[in-house]
Amino acid sequence: MVVMSTLENAARTRAGADRGRRTIVSFMRRSGKLDARLARAWSEHSAAYLLKLDQAPAGLGVDPGLTVDRGFLETAFGRRAPLTLEIGSGQGENVVAAAADHPERDYLALEVYEPGLAHTMLLAGKQGLSNLRLARTNATEFISAAGPGALDEAWTFFPDPWPKMKHHKRRLIQPALAADLARALTPGGLWRIATDIDDYALHVHEVMDADPAWRNLGDERVSLAIEHVGKGTAERAAALPHADFLESTRFPGRILTNFERKGLVAGRAIHDLTYQVVRAGDGELRPR
Structure with a gap:
């Protein structure tokens, strides 16, 4: 086997303990002042592009009773079409380029x-x-509110790695989110993930490779340390035991952003991972 069974067992144990709703968020609340250019973009374009999901002032959740189903999305877009969700769109370069090309x-x-949303509106x-x-919402709450099969594909490119060991629990990709997203995607739907942090790639494999709701579509072998390291201890990784994992070739729909370019200049490897929702043996998606 490519992925070590010890990692699978550990991931299954953690998944069983983490099926409840996560209360730890994967982002820090911080104010982002808009400069004149971004403020103008917000004023001119927010009515057309921004969905209001939480009526509370500065709320980042989803109002109770709101289900983000196909009907909600058809109303939001004015049509029915395949839908790609980007979780953490940053400055918007990838999602805007994709929307223009497709x-x-x-x-x-x-x-x-x-500021990231305003820049996306500007583009x-x-x-x-x-x-x-x-x-503008907490992705875990949004996906929890998504109706079954509401989404066709999801992207998570370069999520915050939370490099300190004590903060690894704040990483976005967790068993509870994987379970919710498997339900929200259509059968056969894809989750494309990219990171330039080796330890985060290990974290993704731990969460996803042992989850029977997902199939790893990778076809390239990558060697990773099988013990976690963090900020200040990353240099230990080379001397730790390693195992082979399956990862994907670069997703051609992901453009090279300045953020990724900086990682390459710094000598970091880019990990592309692709997972597909699969059906359980009874012919139905695994229940939430």
Whole structure:
């Protein structure tokens, strides 16, 4: 086997303990002041692009009773089309480029930081894109509120690695989110993940490779340390026991951003991982 059974057993144990709703968020609340250019973009384009999911002032949740189902999305986009969800869209370069290249698809970007959302609006507004919507929301709450099969594909590119060992529990990709997303995606739907942190790649494998709701579509062997390291201890990884894992070739729909370019310049390896929702033996998706 490519992935060591010890990691699978550990992941199963953690998954069973973490099926309840997560209360630890994967982001820090911080204010982001908009400069004049971004403030103008927000004023001009938020009505067209921004979905309001939480009526509370500065709320980042989803109102109780709101289900983000196909009907909600058809109303938001004004049509029915395959939907790609980007979890943590940053400055919006990837999702805007994809929406421009694929007008036959709809794209929904989730981001908590207003400057990033405003920059995404700026890019989208310049091209007059009509197949893109944004939401300022906690992704875990949004996906929990998503109806079964509401999404066709999900992207998580370069999530915050939370490098300190004591903060690893705050990493976005967790068993509870994987379970919710497996339900929210159509059968056969994909979750594309990229990171430039080796330890985060190990974390993703631990969460996803042992989960029977997901199939790892990777076809390239990558060697990773099988013990976690963190900020200040990453240099220990080379001397730790390693195992082979399956990862994917670079997703051609992911453009090279300045963020990724900096990682490459720093000598970090880019890990692309692709997982597909699969059916359990009874012919139905594994229940939530």
